[in-house]
Amino acid sequence: MFARRWRRELTRSMFVPLDSADLDALLERLAALLPHDPSAVGAALVEAHLTDPSVLEAIIGILDDKRAAAAVAAGYARALRAATMAEQERLNRAVLDAHAAAERALRASESRMRAVFQNAAVGIGISTMDGQIVRVNQAFADLLGYTAEEMTGLRVPDLAHPSDPPDMWLLYEELIAGKRDAVRLEKAYYRADGGVVWTDMTSSLIRDDDGAPEFTIAMVQDITDRLRLQDRLEHQATHDPLTGMPNRAMIADRLDRIFAEAGPDARVGVCFLDLDGFKRINDTLGHQVGDDLLVAVADRLRDCCEPAHQIAGRVSGDEFVLLVDDPDGPGELTRLAASVLAALTRPFQLGRHRTRISASIGVVESAVLDTSPAELMKAADLTLYVAKSEGRGRYVTYDADRDARQAARYALAAAMPDALDRREFTLVYQPLVSLADGRLTGVEALVRWKHPELGELGPDAFIPLAEETGVILALGSWVLEEACGQAAYWARAFPSAHLSVSVNMTVSQVHEPTLPADVEKILSRTGLDPSLLVLELTESAVMDNDSAPLRALAERGIRIAIDDFGTGYSNLAYLRRLPVHILKLAGPFVDGLRGAQPPAASPPAASPPAASPPAASPPAASPPAASPAASSPASPPAVSSSAADRSSPTRTVDEQIVETIVRLAHVIGLSVTAEAVETRPQADRLRALGCDTGQGWLFARPQRPNEITELLRRTTFPASPGTVDGSQDLA
Known part of the structure; x- marks a missing residue:
């Protein structure tokens, strides 16, 4: 069923260079492989020459499992990159061979080199050792939105971008000095219209007959769509799809980094928040209104946070976390909690519905050396439970003794099902x-x-x-x-x-x-x-x-x-x-x-026998x-x-x-x-x-059967x- 759905998506959105039988067989095989090795599925698509971006978009669009989608995309990208590298190496060798042959047989090689150079699917540019661009093919010019003639008026440093790796230009200097023969990295270029294109760029050194550096040749492959897809998948994996806030995984990762990078005096704080009565809104006004409320709550929580060191995230349902990196003490956490409660007391206008809601917040602030991410979140969860039990619409700060008692209650509750199975209860x-x-x-x-x-x-x-x-x-x-x-x-x-x-x-x-x-x-x-x-x-x-x-x-x-x-x-x-x-x-x-x-x-009938008052009556x-x-x-x-x-x-x-x-x-x-x-x-x-x-005890205490x-x-x-x-x- 999945393979048929995949086939419909492919044939609807693009031309597939396979006949129906071969395509069906391929997709059936890949659908069976998907649960076990999604990365291999991506590689198999490239091997089958299904390299149009819409092929990847088709399978990503019908996959519910985001991890599997990410693995398919990663396998696809690696295989496509390997294929591109192979093509680049072949082209590089062809260019080098053509340039060497030009020294020996100029007329015969020029026509061959021109065909390879001009018709290559990847962008190719040649520059002198002083950085002057002397020749580019049409693919390179089209990629950056220039004409080939306009690009020959540029120098290599003119193509710099703020996102260039810090050591990129050092590598370039080593290349033109003859200290290395090739450099490969991902690089962004500004287009002529101001846009940005990301490329997989390989720059190689061309030497003369004596081995001295003579030219550099750059080969660039457009990877913008792949990076955008990767960024989108990473965002989906780390952000809540409804509110756009960091999700539980991202909050946990951020918390781990805080602990890993913290100094000896660093502190950390958490406000664990749960909306009061959210289920009632869902049940009475509907889940769409409930979703709108969660989005509105997320906006107010973001407004309460200082972007420099306070992060608001949604961890599940109507539960949110405010993570504070290195607070100036417990007062900062309680002020944050109070501001959140005040912000949420204002009415929400959700379409034609006007409603109010409150929240309960568990507040924990600690030195990083005194706790761990797991212990911090556990303490916040227990403290939130106390805030709920004390009447809601309030924040409660962490108290070690109280939370130890609460933890004992949790342990007791967790042990009850097994205790019932072990027949530990009696009457x-x-x-x-x-x-x-x-x-x-x-x-x-x-x-x-x-x-x-x-x-x-x-x-x-x-x-x-x-x-x-x-x-x-x-x-x-x-x-x-x-x-x-x-x-x-x-x-x-x-x-x-x-x-x-x-x-x-x-x-x-x-x-x-x-x-x-x-x-x-x-x-x-x-x-x-x-x-x-x-x-x-x-x-x-x-x-x-x-x-x-x-x-x-x-x-x-x-x-x-x-x-x-x-x-x-x-x-x-x-x-x-x-x-x-x-x-x-x-x-x-x-x-x-x-x-x-x-x-x-x-009256006589009201009394038990004289020798046996109620306390002693059988x-x-x-x-x-x-x-x-x-x-x-x-x-x-x-x-x-x-x-x-x-x-x-x-x-x-x-x-x-x-x-x-x-x-x-x-x-x-x-x-x-x-x-x-x-x-x-x-x-x-x-x-x-x-x-x-x-x-009562006058008559008898509880007794065994x-x-x-x-x-x-x-x-x-x-x-x-x-x-x-x-x-x-x-x-």
Whole structure:
């Protein structure tokens, strides 16, 4: 397919000196060779006499791989140069032979020399030892835009160009002095119209019969198009095609040169910049507007830089780098960062769209001897991450201690996928206890990471990282399947316990459209009764999520719990329209009851057996945890505190808030679980306020699966709830 496309490009743009069959065979062979040796492809084109520049342009135009294109061009150039050299050598020898023969047989040689000289495809000029041009062929005259007669009025030094290599004229002096026989180099000439042409120039010495220098003969081949193509390819390899800024490769190369050429006191600085909210602009206004914004941002960044020693480049997407060579101290970097933030706050007019954008910048300034290019860019990247996490629209300077902690977080995040494969994660289970009679009604699955170096880590150390990196989906799926499998085992081993398992779900998991189907597959594989599964979601996850997946889960008998209720929306009226069954009261509300006094007299049903308060109550048979039916607002076991108690002037605000939440939750058919119950006064007060279930260190700390199993094994489960064997201690 590539060969056919190449053939169309060639035959459309030029005459090809091959018949169709030969051309097809050649292009098929070269297309097969291209992935392995693109340089050889360029050489093969010259060998096939396909030396028209449009041949090279045709393959360059259809190649997406710029490196391969550059290699083809390089091979082409080398082969063409070798062919030209061979032709020049042949012509040179012919000229020399003709000139020598002219001394022996002038008439016979002049006609031969004139034909070679005048008809040569390369420019040829002859000059005397004092630099006077005495003869040029038409090709040389045409190349420089003169007539042959005009050029014979010039001297060799008149053809000097500012770009001539510094040692070129020294080599010329050695040539006319007879110290060398030939000089070859790339040289630029001014044309008569002021333009510039680049040539591959060879100047050779012609000696007389006695060996004394007599003339110099220069042969020039036009290489302007080749050099322009080379420059264009080099520019594409080192510059961002959209903004024209230096790209990552060029910035890295410039940074390497700064370190290689730096003196002992040299310093270097980097501002690593990322646009805030750029994805939103792309998603809402379209990628064309996003591209226009990047171009506009690039212009403003260039305006902020001092060309002498500050370079702005685009390294990827909406990330830019400002590289400062030998700054006068950290102040120059912070001033640059501040000027960039100020420049970007001005609105952008992108066609008919007017928009604003901010940026986050990580600023690093260091002595060159104290760091390396890789360490400098890593520090800038970590510092940029801090600027993002601290609220965006700001710059943050490098802090070694802080970035060491950030690097540790990065390392932890990077290790999570392999840790999941190595089964370094495990689950512990914290009991949930009925506040009415001390019965064990369920457990909450809590994930731990047994890190090989850091020891056991709690979820606060890695769950946010899992959310940021996307590992949370795989980890959450593993947690759910592990917990369901364990709960199914307990259900088979202790069917009278009716023990439910609660599993926390993150926002990312809840937003997955396949969540209901994934949960269904896990239930099917583990064999767990859906009524024994409780999914705990945060308020924000429930409020921001489409309720359809939650309703699909609820219809299967799975219960939905709102975790940490009271820290987010706390909208009970809205919850009434959602398939929610349980509210888990946030710890701060429960903590406010730490010093609360229990009511003077509590109904007998509200207390566990005298010999076994909640902290020491063993589990007993119970219906599924926190079932709305089991805690009906019509007659909850411990809600019937006296009117005098409810109106007591000593009741705290936290008590009143808790009572209000519990009463309203019961009205709309939700049960309430209190988290972080740590003292008996808290448990007593929560029971008096009508809270259904408690969870916390007062009852039990998180336990290993075998510990929960042993607890269930030691517990007597009556045929109907209401009495408990109080011989076991949950704590």
